[in-house]
Amino acid sequence: MLEVEGIHTYYGLSHILFDVSLRVEAGEVVCLLGRNGAGKTTTLKSVMGVTPPKRGRIRFNGEEIVGRPPHVLAQMGMGYVPDDRRIFPDLTVRENLEIAAKDPAGHRQWDRDRVYALFPALREKEPVKGGHLSGGEQKMLAIARALMGNPELLLLDEPMEGLAPLLVRALEEQVLKLKAISLTVLLAEQNVHSALRLSDRCYVIDDGHIRFQGSVLDLKENEEVRRRYLLV
Amino acid sequence: MDLSVVGSQLLVGLSRAMILFIVSAGLSFVLGVLRVPNIFHGSLYMIGAFSAFSIATWLGGQSTGLWLAMLAAPVVAVAIGMIVERALLAHLYRREHLMLILFTWGVMLILNDLVKLAWGPTYRSIMPPAALQGSASLLGIALPRYNLFLLLIGPLVAVGLWLFTQRTRIGKIARAAAVDQEMVAILGINVSRVLAVAFLVGCYLAGLGGALVAPTTSITLGMDHSIIVDAFLIVTIGGLGNIWGALVGALVFGVTQSLGLLVWPQFAVVFPYLTVVIVLLLRPRGLLRSVW
Numbered sequence: 295m296l297e298v299e300g301i302h303t304y305y306g307l308s309h310i311l312f313d314v315s316l317r318v319e320a321g322e323v324v325c326l327l328g329r330n331g332a333g334k335t336t337t338l339k340s341v342m343g344v345t346p347p348k349r350g351r352i353r354f355n356g357e358e359i360v361g362r363p364p365h366v367l368a369q370m371g372m373g374y375v376p377d378d379r380r381i382f383p384d385l386t387v388r389e390n391l392e393i394a395a396k397d398p399a400g401h402r403q404w405d406r407d408r409v410y411a412l413f414p415a416l417r418e419k420e421p422v423k424g425g426h427l428s429g430g431e432q433k434m435l436a437i438a439r440a441l442m443g444n445p446e447l448l449l450l451d452e453p454m455e456g457l458a459p460l461l462v463r464a465l466e467e468q469v470l471k472l473k474a475i476s477l478t479v480l481l482a483e484q485n486v487h488s489a490l491r492l493s494d495r496c497y498v499i500d501d502g503h504i505r506f507q508g509s510v511l512d513l514k515e516n517e518e519v520r521r522r523y524l525l526v
Numbered sequence: 527m528d529l530s531v532v533g534s535q536l537l538v539g540l541s542r543a544m545i546l547f548i549v550s551a552g553l554s555f556v557l558g559v560l561r562v563p564n565i566f567h568g569s570l571y572m573i574g575a576f577s578a579f580s581i582a583t584w585l586g587g588q589s590t591g592l593w594l595a596m597l598a599a600p601v602v603a604v605a606i607g608m609i610v611e612r613a614l615l616a617h618l619y620r621r622e623h624l625m626l627i628l629f630t631w632g633v634m635l636i637l638n639d640l641v642k643l644a645w646g647p648t649y650r651s652i653m654p655p656a657a658l659q660g661s662a663s664l665l666g667i668a669l670p671r672y673n674l675f676l677l678l679i680g681p682l683v684a685v686g687l688w689l690f691t692q693r694t695r696i697g698k699i700a701r702a703a704a705v706d707q708e709m710v711a712i713l714g715i716n717v718s719r720v721l722a723v724a725f726l727v728g729c730y731l732a733g734l735g736g737a738l739v740a741p742t743t744s745i746t747l748g749m750d751h752s753i754i755v756d757a758f759l760i761v762t763i764g765g766l767g768n769i770w771g772a773l774v775g776a777l778v779f780g781v782t783q784s785l786g787l788l789v790w791p792q793f794a795v796v797f798p799y800l801t802v803v804i805v806l807l808l809r810p811r812g813l814l815r816s817v818w
């Protein structure tokens with residue numbers, strides 16, 4: 295579904311991603327692991343067209359997408375949950391969801407009722423302004439908002455970051471539910487344990503280079519990689 | 527002093543404030559959503575007024591013609607504003623504010639010359655439609671019918687704008703885009719189109735203000751300068767980007783102007799500006815919440 299081949303991404307003059315390649319097949323949950331500043335967010339932003347790579351290719355469902363603006367990619371079926379949530383503070387929970395509603399493929403899996411079923415806490419907060427939600431609620435809203443766009447591929451940037459352990463568990467449950475309905479997910483994570491519980495395969499990124507790729511089992515057995523790049 | 531004189535002066539002030547509100551609300555909306563301090567907003571107001579004159583004259587100056595002119599003149603302002611937006615401004619949104627001020631100021635100068643070419647330097651005037659001529663009484667105070675009409679239109683525009691931003695999808699998206707355009711794009715929305723619609727609303731309000739003011743004043747070159755200064759002050763004291771702030775600011779401005787005429791006629795013009803200074807000393811970010 296997604297093929298990233300040798301991309302190089304820059305912020306201005308600073309070279310951040312070096313020859314990053316990865317693939318995500320339909321129905322997979324693939325995890326991109328790495329510590330702070332490794333380049334996880336930059337990779338997701340490159341895929342979403344927010345920071346387009348200077349070199350390399352990205353294909354989505356077989357189509358070359360480098361250079362297309364984010365709104366076109368979203369229309370093609372990508373959804374993105376940024377690590378800093380970016381909820382619209384002046385819009386209510388309901389309005390945040392309403393403006394995100396779209397159905398590019400025309401099979402309407404997600405609507406407000408279904409995302410409320412996934413995150414019951416949001417239903418109670420429906421008339422509350424996004425800016426007045428707690429951090430955890432905003433996280434849920436950011437995921438719910440992305441789902442309202444009925445994406446084929448969901449790019450999740452550290453959804454567990456900064457959440458209480460109990461909430462992390464709850465959110466993991468929700469992500470597993472998404473997996474069960476075979477939504478394709480590319481998940482950026484620092485939290486190795488969560489990531490390993492959720493994903494089928496993983497990539498380890500460090501300093502803008504992909505250092506490891508393999509199945510969850512491979513990574514579990516590879517002490518060396520985990521010690522060198524993941525601090526666990 | 528006769529109370530009914532004060533009352534009628536107050537009502538005249540309020541009705542004049544309605545025009546200031548309509549123009550300022552447009553300016554404030556564009557400032558809030560697009561982050562563009564649009565200096566040529568005043569030119570669109572002037573074009574609205576001149577167009578009202580020309581359309582009314584062209585249609586024979588009768589009552590129907592005058593009504594149609596009120597409806598059509600803002601459309602002329604919208605057409606001109608949107609040509610500038612699509613051709614030039616749309617490519618400049620990400621530039622810094624100084625650049626945008628210089629650019630929209632340049633457009634103001636150009637539009638000013640075009641108005642001079644199209645209408646010449648002479649004064650123009652039109653009558654209100656027959657139904658709005660003469661005077662009526664409100665709360666026992668005699669008031670020109672046209673001012674009463676303005677007192678009705680102002681709140682209608684306020685409610686209309688409120689419904690647009692709160693109840694329509696595009697209005698909600700515009701509020702989201704005011705805070706985070708990139709995130710709006712990530713949701714699959716073509717932000718450029720949303721900004722164009724928001725700009726269109728601003729142009730319409732400028733043109734509508736011009737069309738509404740036309741029967742109350744002499745239509746002339748230079749209208750653009752005076753309104754844009756007042757509108758920026760109103761938007762500033764009200765709170766940048768806040769529509770209700772524009773209403774409050776316009777009321778403060780319009781009422782102090784007309785009451786100043788009673789108290790000290792020779793210096794009446796300074797009263798609203800003095801009020802602005804006092805408001806900004808007390809509340810530098812404006813009376814209501816600024817979106818900036």
Ligand SMILES: Nc1ncnc2c1ncn2[C@@H]1O[C@H](COP(=O)(O)OP(=O)(O)OP(=O)(O)O)[C@@H](O)[C@H]1O
Pocket residue numbers: 305308310328329330331332333334335336337377484
């Ligand atoms: N806007 C920016 N301008 C310049 N450099 C940036 C910018 N954003 C990130 N960087 C740099 O790019 C590198 C990769 O950052 P990135 O945000 O992709 O890391 P990350 O893996 O997501 O880290 P974290 O776990 O902290 O979110 C870092 O060295 C960071 O300093």
Ligand SMILES: [Mg+2]
Pocket residue numbers: 334335336377451452
């Ligand atoms: Mg990150």
